[in-house]
Amino acid sequence: MFPNPRFHQEVYETVKRIPRGKVATYGQIAKIVGRCTPRMVGYALAALPHGMAVPWHRVINHRGEISPRARGDGALRQRRLLEKEGVRFDRKGRVNLKKFRWAPETDLGGRDSRVWEIME
């Protein structure tokens, strides 16, 4: 089976709430889960078995870039998946978080994040 720590499952459930075409940061997920740090979120996602229905690719770092993997080609696959959902990257490979960040509190029925931007 996959790793057992309680927080893993909570991380997965939270990540599942990120809608298509939006992204969240590791810190954001950690804060929602509670008693959890950004590093632990990355750790949990790295332990995610293949084929599990969790949109792991929608989690990026707070600078808007895809966190490089120590091994494997996961980062490239992640970028492809996001682009397929309409998430745009700039020349330096960064996402505009102002535009694409998931805003849970104002996510009322899958609408866009206009409210969030106005409040900022």
Add this chain to the structure above:
DNA sequence: AGGTTGACAAAGG
């Protein structure tokens, strides 16, 4: 037991 290693982040310069 002690040290290293991450799919990280905030603060200070």
Add this chain to the structure above:
DNA sequence: GCCTTTGCCAACC
């Protein structure tokens, strides 16, 4: 906005 600490904490030597 970039670079450098510093804090973080489970997993794995």
